[in-house]
Amino acid sequence: MTTIRDVAKYAGVSVSTVSRYLNHHPDLNEETRARVERAVRELDYVPSSAARNVSRLSTRTVGLTIPDIQDSFFADNAYGVEQYLREKGYALIYGSLDRSGQRLLDFIRYAREMRLDGLIITPEEWSAELLDTLKRTKMPVVALRRRPPASSGIPCVDADHYQGAAQMVEYLTGLGHRHIAHIVLNTDIGRERLRGFKDAMEQQGLKPLVVSVPEIPANRTMDGIRNGAEAMKRLLEKAPRVTAVFASSDPIAIGAMATLREKGLRVPEDVSVCGSGDLEMGALPWFRLTTIAFERYALGRKAAELLLNMTGKEVCAPSSVLFETHLVLRESTRAV
Amino acid sequence: MTTIRDVAKYAGVSVSTVSRYLNHHPDLNEETRARVERAVRELDYVPSSAARNVSRLSTRTVGLTIPDIQDSFFADNAYGVEQYLREKGYALIYGSLDRSGQRLLDFIRYAREMRLDGLIITPEEWSAELLDTLKRTKMPVVALRRRPPASSGIPCVDADHYQGAAQMVEYLTGLGHRHIAHIVLNTDIGRERLRGFKDAMEQQGLKPLVVSVPEIPANRTMDGIRNGAEAMKRLLEKAPRVTAVFASSDPIAIGAMATLREKGLRVPEDVSVCGSGDLEMGALPWFRLTTIAFERYALGRKAAELLLNMTGKEVCAPSSVLFETHLVLRESTRAV
DNA sequence: CTGAAAGCGCTTACAG
């Protein structure tokens, strides 16, 4: 492995000079710079980031958690994060979580060993252990598309799912629907949507009909579909009069559609179905799913921006930001 | 930041002893070990991996490229890689490529700076620059689900798509189909499938009918669907007598189905459609897609295994491995 | 504009 010393020797300069070249130091004689450049090229020298990091204060790197590599929204979020970080000269390290709380803990440990400058995380659950670890870690943290407990002081960046759900209820009731069911997703975000659904329904003097998805989370598209199909079966038994189903995610909505199809019920003629999240798949001709959309890319960017702000010496009061949602109207819903 | 020196002072031992504790050195008096353990815990000390890496030879870390974070197969591959690496005590760093050749080059650079022990990559194209960079890098490399040119000497792990395509042709002709079209994917793997298709067709004395997907690659599910829909339109104009369509990927097959649906043609009554890859989505009741499957998890594991073998001092002749494929028969195909 | 030297936080022979 060739080191900075080899380069210095080859170029006939001191190690300090090579270091200056590597760090784009302005005070460098043009001729020396050319000599060093040549040496670096000819020796095919690549500086060691480990060595660099021991003698520096910051690694200029942040960690971003991959909640589940099948999570359909992650790519857009991550892209926003990456773009912003790149502009600011920061590197990004991904931590694959696979929906496991232990993996997150492992990644936080790793981040500490690496001396990362900050963390953008998307935990499935805010366990006491996680919260405690985060507090001890003393590393800037922002939650992306997740809602940390207010007491944690961790800022979050998310879409305003409460508002989104309320918009959807308003739209459905505007179409004349009175018997509207909500298929709940049991996550922090799902609970936000549930709140929005309930409040909006009650405000209209309607009874909020709610059915839960059988299993735990379900960020994976196919799990969501399976869960949605199962939930729809229950719903049909429990409330056959329902005319509209508002699912807490698009996969759940698609699963619900599968069950309706199986039972010989047509969408939207017999039942209107809508989801949330604006999964690309929902636009396919088989589904034409009405849904709630939000800016995935912008969310990622904003999370990165918040994080880097917290990186400064002073603790700027970190405030969460919720993005507005908007409805995407397609043919899976219609007036009763 | 607390350092090893702080821990040593706190525990009343030397820095070497703390280091021994951290590295699970066997020769450590039980009482000292307890003292150090306590100090580490009370000071909440986490060793710096950067510092550790400068004084060690290996980082025991390998890099794995994420071709496109939307790539539906990536998760399973990555999981296999992670599992194996974890068993062997190696860490994994992901590099997001976003289908950009430049990003791969950047990641290779990064890997060199990090002094990673090896790389598992999935490039879209084997450009001369990439091949050259890889050669200069002197780092063990294996290609996963991609086919490097034989001259590069880079081993690859992939499914035997040639064989898979041949199996599919055999199945379709067994059903009595004579006019079979193949929608080609313009990637190294797509070309393998094309070869298999052509050879198998010709062997049966049939004319291989081929239509290309309009755009470049298309690992993203939705791009594949769009491309498949477009290709199917062309195919219908070019060869209206076709009774079976073998698409080079499942998204392409689904796109083809969308076009057939739009034209009022039924699957499989009017046209049989099948794909390749065994995307989970293909199992949905709307598609019931016949396809070609292979072990995604095992592929990842094997790639990691090959790589670690190359890590040893001696250059073991690296040999590629191709996994067998098998057909998944569903209701999108039937006898003419 | 450049070099010598100290230091970053670890690990690793080498003694004892």
Added chain:
DNA sequence: CTGAAAGCGCTTACAG
């Protein structure tokens, strides 16, 4: 079983 010292590959004041 433990410590003192040298070293890993860089960066960064400090001189000049």
